[in-house]
Amino acid sequence: MAGSGTAHLRPAGSALLRVEGLVVEFSAARRRTVHAVSNISFDILEGETLGLVGESGCGKSTTGKAVIQVPRPTAGSVSLDGVELTSLRGSRLRQIRPQLQMIFQDPISSLNPRRKVADIVAEPLRIWRTADADQEAAKVEEVLVAVGVDPDAARDRRPHEFSGGQCQRISIARAVITDPRLIICDEPVSALDVSVQAQILNLLQDMKTRYGLTLVFIAHDLAVVKNVSDRVAVMYLGKICEVGPPDTLFAEPAHPYTEALISAIPHPDPTVPIDSGIRLTGELPSPLDPPSGCRFRTRCPRAQARCSTEEPTARGVGDDHFVACHFPLLEPEE
């Protein structure tokens, strides 16, 4: 987390998804390695929303993709309801796939422009041949109504005839049609206008209740993450820095990086003074050659000698609140 550790994991067997020691590396030119995600662990209970936040390049999207095994992680374990996904191959893995769905950032390019909406939404059912034509039509109608798209008007039209917000609704309809257990939402609202963003966030909340979904919500906007999440994990350069319930984490951040992130949020309120005291300086180090010890130490105002030699591990600092830092802002529990 900007170290490792598993103190923040709940008892084995209680979580729907349990990720332990996840490592994702890519090979780069000149035999170098991109350390995209390095030994992170997290779990999600059934019906919970885990928010993954961090700046671009912190590995949050890579983590989401590694969960659905595209691409397969370099090392570590991903277990969905006790089934180890990393060891599944071929048809066994494909059989699990309907339980795992994904919603992407750009709603327009994630829909095939040449196909009709009804075909796009029904595609997952056709792949699985789980429904006959009547059932399929009924199911398509049901999910389209659920996401707030008029099925009769939309069925025979193509994605370009819809606005970004409507396309994102169609993407959500396609994701829920297989009755998935877990949906990975990768920046689902960052391409949308504020007024539409609120509609989609409310819709995701409704779909979660209606279909009993568990969500991984990846975003860089902290206010959005705070709004949707039951638990938030802050990532920095392939590591998890801090995990906790959103209200606690935002009120009392324990990791210096979380504090800096929160202080950078622009407030839509001119009476809130601009807090430029805790600005991060410098650049995100290269994931080709991450710093030793704590990866955040090169930009951390509290860094000391120990931070460069020893990697911090997760420690509890409060109720369900964990931080990986040698010198956290809150007193650690022993």
Place this chain on the structure above:
Amino acid sequence: MSRQRRRKLIEVPSTPHMGQPGAGPLLDVDGVRTSFDTARGRVKAVDGVTFRLERGKTLGIVGESGSGKSVLSRTIMGLLPSTATREGTVRFEGRDISDLSAEGYRDLYGTEMSMVFQDPMTSLNPVLRIGRQITESLRYHLDMDKREANETALALLDAVKIPEPAKRIRSYPHELSGGMRQRVVIAVALACGPKLLFADEPTTALDVTVQAQILDLLAEQQRERFMAMILITHDLGVVAGRADEIAVMYAGRIVEKAPTNVLFSDTRMPYTEALMKAIPKVSQPSHTRLDAIGGRPPDLINPPAGCAFSPRCPYAQERCRAEPPPLSESTRVAGHYFACFYPLGHDRPADTSPVTPEPTSGGAR
């Protein structure tokens, strides 16, 4: 040398209506309309916008995609494609610049006004070293020689807080991160000391931490240079602490304009209120239901009759659907303009209280 050339630009007796430099507003935009002819019909992207900007001040223009905020700034800067039709006048330091030729505008860019765009990768030339991109305008506009231009470029890179400027001046854009590139774009824009800087979504492509750095940098440079700025964004949070005045645009028009504090504390236009309510805020507890604005932005080819926001407005009444409300000044606060027949706030006539209740959550469905 540079002074002479700049003074020449101001004093050139090309237009008879030229005002005194230093007197009157820096920028005076009057009744600007911009439309585009498309296969479906005429799109009225900007539909009658009037405002003034004083020297050294910041105007925030806020609106969603398609509200016309970027087309407005391009109209002022003379950067419209040839398919556009424009009306109205734009005065810069009292001089009418609405009918300038491309060459005429070129003399304004850099020394009088310049622009920072959203995407720092595409606004820099990928095959030129960044030093060259800064010195280009210095040499063209200010007639500097190579050495002088290089020294100025180094000072500029230092001013925008690029570490090791002497080394970075020889870098290509792809060798820099997004935040660094945006700093270079700002250095290019500031090079010739413009009096007005347009920043069109300058931080939208950047991370929050970098966004905060870039906004701090813009504010600092603006103070030092006594430069006016038009900050265009879709994010009310970005302008809240940074602009002196905010104009909210909807469907090509300014629907509310006020000093920043007044806009937030005494919101009159229902659209502005709806926009503020729709934003998730870190100060709210998690799982707070957001007040989404129902419906979607209007089609600018066939805009609704009357107020363009009326189909989505919880307070709309018959009159709103029949005639467009004019942008008029508040009787309570000078300088607070809004375009609404039934504005929010205390002096709402008793007989015109909303028929529909407060906007409820999930109005989208």
